[in-house]
Amino acid sequence: MLNKQFVALAAFLASSLLSPTNALPLDASIEARAPACDHWVDTWTSMPQLTEPANLPNPPFNQTGSVFVNSTIRQTLHMSIGGPQIRIRLSNAFGATQLNITAVTVALPYNNSAGQSIIETNTLQTVTFSGNNSIIIPDGSLAVSDPIHFPINPQSELAVSIYLAGGQLGNSITSHPGSRTTSFYQFGNAVSAANLTDASVQSVAHWYFLSAIEVWSPPQARGFAIVGDSITDGRGSTTNANNRWPDLVLARMQxxxxxxxxxxxxxxxxxxxxxxxxLGPNALGRIDRDVLAQSGIKYSMIFEGVNDIGTADSTTAAQDFVYNQLIQAYEQIITRIHTFGIPIFGATITPFSAPNSTIQAYSTPEREVTRQRVNQWIRTSGKFDAVLDFDKVVRSSANQSMLQDQYNSGDYLHPSPAGYQAIADSFDLNLFNRFAGGVSSYM
Structure with missing residues (x-):
């Protein structure tokens, strides 16, 4: 009889854990069901950075000494893989004061569309943190929500609404300005509202405070972290269209x-x-946070270096120095990531030359020499586990220092949507099978 009672109790608890009505009470309650198998994997991330003054919300949401007082922020995010439960990570990495989160909800946006303020209210759920609706996040810290029974599909959209009753003191806050996705904010607590319709509502193409969405996943699920600059962030792509090159690679992978x-x-x-x-901390310094500390990472990549070359003086001495420093930094990044048995792919730097430097400030012969030298090292050194030759994909056949016309967004540096599609189409998906077992940590 006693054994039957325990079985009945266990069945009740299991059914309670799967209830779709709210956040699961304890993180461990999910993990206990399959401790050696299922695991948390990031399905969406944004790189946290200190918000520059120009990217803070407009007054009156930005005041002297405080930001987002009595404000609701609604943001939509593009998921990569799906699963039955999610967790939300909020970041105060660059806040100079504690971040007081009053309330958070999650829902599906209307018609699964990015960059809008309408949600499907029948999907609305409250997000909790260690059983509480609110949380105080100290400066430099992050918070992870309780697991939420909220099934999501691959490549779907998710709407997260955050309310800050007292805002954040000071004017240093954490955000990701290059969202390429419209977010909305208004006064008052509207985290459960079907739409943000207050007279105070404003829209902006930034994400605030959100750093990751994790999904509870089967053993075969894993994450691929891409470290990059504005070309990977999607400058030149279409707002609310999710056509950055990583999004387009994801579509192929699915x-x-x-x-x-x-x-x-x-x-x-x-x-x-x-x-x-x-604009954000240096890539060498953020590898631990943005790759190694993420959930379920099994692959990594870096596509970066153009801004180091472009901001260094256009002299032979200065360019020699930045070349040597870049090579050493690449090797340091590779060593750090290999320590954890994670393969790292390297991408060649794409062209940035223009008819003259007035059109594109990076465009000088000395900087082009450095780009070619760096790309030669990436292609031939054997240090990266694999090389993705994006330079070859988008460069002009008539002038290899320039982007093809159809791939030029207009500034001769950032690809157009067609250029991002060409990069995505060139991505070798066989790399994931080739390195499914990781790499030796002693490489």
Whole structure:
């Protein structure tokens, strides 16, 4: 009789865990069901960075000494892989003060569309943090929500609404300015509203405070973290269309049975450099946070270096110096990632020459020499586990220092949507099978 009672209790608890009505009470309650098999894998990420003054919300949401007081922010995110449960990560990595989160909800956006403020209210759920609706996130920290029974499909959209009653003190907050996706904010607590319709509502193409969505996944699921700059972040792509090149690679991967369980994670930011801070921390310094600390990572890649070359003085001495520093940094990044048995792919730097430097400031002969030298090292050194020759894909056959006309967004640096499609089409999906077992940590 006693054994039957325990079986009945276990069945009740299991059914409760699968209830779609709210967040699961404890992270461990999910993991206990399959501790050696299922696991958390990132399905979406954005690289956290300090919000520049120009990318803070407009007044009155941005005041002297505080941001987003009594404000609701609604943001839509493009998932990569699906699953039955999710967790949400909020970041205060660059906040100078604690971040007081009052309430968070999650829902499907209307018609599965990116960049809108209408949600499907029948899918609305409250997000909790260790059983509480609110959480205080200290400066420099992040928070992970309780698991939420919220099934999502691959390549679907997710709407997250955040309410801050007291806002964040100071004017240093964490965001991702290059969202290429419209977000909305208004005064008052509207996290459960079907639409944001207050007279105060504003829209902007930035993400605030959100850093990742994790999905509870079977053993074969894994993550692919891409470290990059504005070309990977999608400058030149179409707002709300999710046609950055990683999105387009994801679309191909979802049609391939051997790659459909791989989350594609865009850890790029406009203006980012490998060697020095600028728009976001330097790539060498953020590898631990943006690759190794992410959930379920089994593959990685770096497509970066153009801003290091382009911002260095256009002299032979300065360009020699940046070349040597870049090569050393690549090797350091490779060593760090290989320590964890994760393969890393390297992409060649795409062209940035223009008819004159007035059109594109990076365009000088000395910088082009450095780009060619760096690309030669990427192709021939054997240091990366695989090379993706994006330069070869988008360069002009008539002038290899320039983008093909149809792939030029207009600034001679960032590809057009057609250029991003060409990059995605060239991506060798067989790499994921080739390195399914990882790499030796002693490489």
């Amino acid at each position: 049609k391939n049975p051997s790659t459909k369980d791989i989350g594609v994670l865009n850890q790029a930011a406009g203006g980012n450099r490998i060697l020095a801070d600028g």
